[in-house]
Amino acid sequence: MSPPDNTNQLMLNITAVERDTRIGKDALRVWEKRYGFPTPKRDINGERLYPPDQVEKLRVIKRLLDAGHRPGRIVSLTLEDLHRLGEELRESDVAKPAAANVAPEQQNEIQDIITLLKSHDPAQIRRRFSQTIMRTGLSQFVLKVAIPLMHEIGEAWASGELHIFEEHLCSEMLETSLRTAMASAPEANQHSRPRVLLSTFPGESHSLGLLMAEAIFQVEGCACMSLGAQTPLHDLVNAARAHRADIIAISFSAASNPGHATDGLTELRTMLPANIELWAGSPHPVLHRRGVPGVQLLADLEHIPVQLQRWRAQDPIRPDILSD
Known part of the structure; x- marks a missing residue:
């Protein structure tokens, strides 16, 4: 561990690195101990500070992890070797x-x-x-x-x-x-169905995928209410009540933890009445293999119109059990 150094104002604390690279704080600490990287400095309070070159390397590592590489094989590599792996992925049909x-x-x-x-x-x-x-x-x-x-x-x-x-x-x-x-685009009228509530779970700050999902729901004639990113579960339930939601759609990025996603979806499903469907868009194959009871898992946005067709084919005339 390097001695305290406060001269470099470009260094990021661990919270900023987690937000920037999408690598969790726990993983950063484990890698530091297990693989000898990253090697943060410390501020006068003993908090970790990460130099820009290490943050850049962490970003590349995260991209390679998303492509299927294991931390033990790549974390200790040089930046040049990491870029070489990235180039090999770029040239691979599997990578695209x-x-x-x-x-x-x-x-x-x-x-x-x-x-x-x-x-x-x-x-x-x-x-x-x-x-x-x-x-x-x-x-x-x-x-x-x-x-x-x-x-x-x-x-x-x-x-x-x-x-x-x-x-x-x-x-x-x-x-x-x-x-x-x-x-x-034309707004959905008050009778448009289904009524869709969109958000991400706490800790999932990447909202571009959520916005793209909302665009497709809107094109398909749904009445949408997006809460943006990181909505607590109890607030999702309250919002569903206010919006009279038929569907809650949750977006996960490749940076999300599949285990945490499963736990959150399972908990949210138990909090919702049976007449509200819970959909989750996730790129994680393990989540789709295991499944989550009572949750419609969508591997990509192309599945939204298909699932909407299924929902509408049921022609639901459901009691508004969320009303007072």
Whole structure:
């Protein structure tokens, strides 16, 4: 452990590193002890401080973990070796499942956007997003452009081709464009069904996937209420009562812990009346293999229209048991 050093104002504390890299505090402490990395300094109060170069390496490690690598094999590698692994993933067909169903013209669109991203011109990126949404429609934009685009960008910075600020820029521009398109779309009327409440669990701060899910629900004619990220379970139940929700949709990112997701979904299911369905979008294969009783698990956003068709086929005329 390095001695205290407060001269570098760019260093991040452990909470900021967890938020930035999506690696939990417990994992950071275990890796430090087990693998000798990271090697944080300490402030005058003994709190961990992480230099920028270590934070950058942690970001790349997280991307490789999401792709299936094990911590014991990669945490102690150099940044150059990690970037080399990222490049191998980028060249692998297995590493790019999101691009499998992307048409050539849409793949060209994605590459053009990445080129624009490297020019660091936010206005041009927003304009390109808006034009593509108008041309393809909101739902197809989400499924065929936005999702594979973010996958491509993630693999690009894992291999060192893009910087993390460029990924953040793209996420911000994408979120702005989606919100603008959704605001201009016709609003669902008070009789639209199903009524969908959207959020993430506490600790899940990544809301772009939630916004993309809301866009598809909106296109499908649902009445949506999004609470944004990190809503406590009791507040979800109260919001369901206020919104007269038919469905609660919870979004999980690749950074989430499958075990925690299972526990949270199980607890929330017991708190809800039987007439409210609980849906969860998660990229974790282990969650789908095990299942969660009473929860509809969606591996990707393309499953939303299919599940809505099932829900509507039941033509539910359900008693409003949440009303006073």
